[in-house]
Amino acid sequence: MHKILFWNSRGAGSEKFRSDIIDLVKLHSIDILALCEPRVQFSKAKDTLLSLGFTDYKIVEANGFSGGIWLFWSSNQVKLDIIDMNCQSITAKISQPNGTAWMLTALYASPTNSVRSNLWKYLERLAFTHHLPWIFMGDFNELYSCVDKNFGTISGRIGGLKHWVDSNFLIDMGFLGSCDTWSNNRIKERLDRAFCTCDWRTHFPEAFIRHLPKMKSDHCPILLQLHSNNYVNRRVTPFRFQAMWLTHCDFSTFVADSWKSYSGDFVKKTTDLSHDLQQWNINIFGNIFKRKKHLLARIGGIQKATDRYSNPFLINLESELIREYETLRDQENLFWKQKSRDKWL
Structure with a gap:
């Protein structure tokens, strides 16, 4: 298992989403896919997503146009067990053939501050019951530092997330690519990211986050690659009319x-x-x-x-x-x- 893709797609019911997600999964050989803010019920996009080779999924349905997290994986490729979930996150335990196990939380933090603050408390309580290497990946809807925003005020945008990260000694995974993951053509912010524990970083020293280009959504997809060298060359096929x-x-x-x-x-x-x-x-x-x-x-x-x-x-x-x-x-x-x-x- 090598690659995890997280994307705030801002809608999963359109034909354009279907084309984009098929392209992303195939182009990057995704093993685990996490989507948030689908803005439709899962039944509207189920066939498309399962046609990509995923066999299993866990769904937190959107409340109308608000929230929602969808997690997909293939049991043929990944040993993944769902540990817990709530309206803002899905947490899974991933076991590897060499016996190493680690935790993944895919999250969509609420844009409402009072609701979002409950997420940090929930994750702290969850961490007390599972002492494994851990990575948190998703749309945090909050800034960690002033460099995460390029224009406008940061008043009220830094608070609970920074306290949670610092008090739990989490490591910012950094990124390759554009500095920001969300924009409205004037304001740009880094909202989609990953933080990990020190022992997770020790287990995966080569792991890195790549900000992929924005297409349909105002959020860019973020790709977590666990190893530095895992692209597969396509075989040359015999002649066939295309x-x-x-x-x-x-x-x-x-x-x-x-x-x-x-x-x-x-x-x-x-x-x-x-x-x-x-x-x-x-x-x-x-x-x-x-x-x-x-x-x-x-x-x-x-x-x-x-x-x-x-x-x-x-x-x-x-x-x-x-x-x-x-x-x-x-x-x-x-x-x-x-x-x-x-x-x-």
Whole structure:
């Protein structure tokens, strides 16, 4: 088990959410997924989320548009036991093959101060009954320090969270990527983060948090990677016609012109076209997975560059790159639908 993704998705009922979450889970090979603020009942998104390979889940339903936490994992990949839950958190014990066990709390702290303050007291009581390495990950809806906000007053925004973290000697996991995890285009704050106990950090010295680019939500997804080297290279597959090629404006012309240029019988022409389509895919259409990663890196770079200062050119470029990314994502959806022999449009 290597990767955990937490995302305040600000809604899980739209088609855009469906495309984004499928992309996130596949692109980053997520083992445990935690979502908050779904703004819909679980039944509205259940089929989509379970189609991603997760076998088990625990749900704290939203109260209307407020709150809600959904936790997903696959029992084939992760030994996870739910320990406790309330309206602001789900806590699980994760056991590893080498015998090491540790605790994970996925949380969405209430935006209401009086309700949120109860969460810190609850977590302190829970910690007294389970003496294991522990990491807390989620949307804390509160600042830990003044550097977590780039504009506006911090009055009343620092209090219970800082006291809880300091009194329990928790460690801020830090991050890679943009400084802030939430923004409304003017104010930017670091609300989504992770704190761990000292013994958890000792067990996972290479672990780190990455702030992924914001897309649909005003919160960015945060990715916890336990080990520093766990990306898997995709295998090169034999030639197969890809439905996503049909979305390229030059595809039809390329096929027609190529077919006219070939000589020989039908079998030879088909063989020649297969070879040329492979080259066209590499040189013209491009490796869709590499292009997506490149676009995400550029989007993340722009969001990091505009952490503190707004730049109209970069903001416009970010919008263009997000649209290009979404086009690639839709093309990849065709690829996976065809690969799984589902119907595609």
